[in-house]
Amino acid sequence: MRRAALVLAAAALTTQTWAVSLRDIRTDVKVREGYTRCVVELSGETEFFQRDFLARRKYFxxxxxxxxxxVAERFITPATGPVQQILVLNRKDPDAQVLTLVFYLTDVRRYRVFSVKSPFRIVIDVFHSPEGVRTTTQEARPTVTPVPLVPVRPTPSVPVVTRQPPQRYRADGKKIVIIDPGHGGSDSGAQSYLRIGGRRVLEKDVNLAVAREMKRLIDAAPNxxxxxxxxxxxxxxLADRxxxxxxxxxxxxxxxHCNATDSSRKRAARGLELYYLNPRGATRGSLRYLEEIENRNGGSNGGSTPDWNHPIFRSLARESLLKWxxxxxxxCEHLKAACYQIPYYRRYGNREKVIQSAFFYVLFQAEMPAVLVEIGFLTNVYDCRRLADPQFQKQAATALYNGTVAYFKARDERFEPKYLALPAGP
Structure with a gap:
């Protein structure tokens, strides 16, 4: 026991040596030099990482x-220049306390991030001229020593988890669709009351089957x-998604996704529901229940748990709302029209609005138009039987495909859709 305690104490001391404290954050608008500089002075070296959302939301x-x-969370407002505000906030990574600086810009600008030693400082320069290609790192002047965006911790005996910046890419001339089969693994999502083949129907299985079929149809199209x-x-x-x-x-x-209701009195609910982002969240009880189910694993598996009441999330939600x-x-309108070509959906439309808005984590985080599709209620006997049927799964996937290409055609006259006939139903 004593030896174990000493080991734990040594580990705690080692951990403490990794931590650094904030000494100062200062900004300077250098009009003649043509950039706004923010300097973060720390008590020692540590790793840092930049994330870029300029193209879509004008911040990084x-x-x-x-x-x-x-640290004390606050806004810093430079007197002039392209940096409108800098939000200073704290958040928790699974293995670290993280200080985050959010730079809100008037428009897309070039910037650079580098470090200077003795004392250790992280320097962020935002250039005033909008011309040129945006950069995130740059060779510094001889008086400073640039370091990688993800420097190694100074303690070599401790294994480091490298955080690489995301590599964005797209296929030339093709539309790209991200299909997200909800839940999976230990998170089964909703499950049926009805047993088919001696077992309950799990939402994660239906979601994956429909998503795979939709991907197969999309990948067979040329554009x-x-x-x-x-x-x-x-x-x-959800954070990894x-x-x-x-x-x-x-x-x-x-x-x-597949839908579910929270009480036996509502098991008559059936049919299709389509959701787009509403950063204010749901107002009806059933929608709030659905939000809770779909958002419940947002902070697990390596993702940090966000404080949705924090000013940054309220601000970003407003921006997402305005843009998307x-x-x-x-x-949703195009997907609904395509899905209603399926006789079952057309005959047994949900008694509530088919197209609704709610606050789902995956919709908020997606940097593109985003929707969540509930293809039926596992808690309804009739919906459940169809959701478990491979033929109905193919019908649903085909309808979602047709709605997707119809949307692209409506938004891009050059896009040539290849519509598919619905397969036979169950």
Missing amino acids: LVDIYNVRPA IEAYLTRESDRYVS ARFCDRFYGDLFISI LNEGRIV
């Missing part, structure tokens, strides 16, 4: 790891391709 973030204690956030029965946290989206310049994000809300609604 710098995460600085192992900063303790937490569109699809990527799945998971291709097997494995757990993927968001990071997956960050790898692509996607044109559309579709999250596929209308597009999400339009996508």
Whole structure:
């Protein structure tokens, strides 16, 4: 016991040596030199990482790891220049306290991030001229020593988890669709009350089957391709799904789910529901229940748990609403029209609105038009039998495909859709 205690104490001391404290954050608008500089002075070296959202939302973030204690959260407003505000906030990574600086810009600008030693400082320069290609690192002047965006911790005996910036890419001339089969692995999602073949129907299995079929149909088309956030029965946290989206310049994000109700009195609910982003969240009780189910694993599996009441998330939600809300609604309209070619959906439309808005984590994080599709209620006997049927799964996937290409055609006259006939139903 004594030896174990000494080992734990030594580990605690080693951990403490990784932590650094914030000494100062200062900004300077250098008008003659043509840039705004922000300097973050720390008590020692630590790793930092930049994330770029300029093309879509006109901000970028710098995460600085192992900063303790937490700092006072605040806004810094430069007197002039392209930096409108800098938001200073704390958040928790699974293995570190993180200091995050969010740089809100007037428009897309070049910038650079580098470090200077003795004392250790992280320097962020935002250039005033909008001309040129945006950069995130740059060779510094001889008086400073640039370091990688993800420097190694100074303690060599401790294994380092390298955080690489996302590599964005897209296929030339093709539309890209990110298909997200909800849940998976240890998170089964909703499950049926009805047993088919002696077992309950699990949402994760239906979601994956429909998503795979939709991807197969999309990849067979010449001008569109699809990527799945998971291709097997494995757990993927909502944060990891968001990071997956960050790898692509996607044109559309579709999250596929099965619906459920929270009481036996509501098991008559059936049919299709389509959701686009509403950053204010749901107002009806049934929608709030659905939000809770779909968002419940957002902080697991390596993702940090966000504080949705924090000013940054309220601000980003407003920006997402302004930019993507209308597009999400339009996508839903096309998907609804295509799905209603399926006789079952057309005959047994849900008694509530088919197209609705709610706050789902995956929709908020996706940097593209994003919708969540509930293809039926596992808690309804009639829906459940169809959702478990491979023929109905193919029908649903085909309808979602047709709605997707119809949306692309409506938004891009050069896009030539290849519509598919619905397969026979069950």
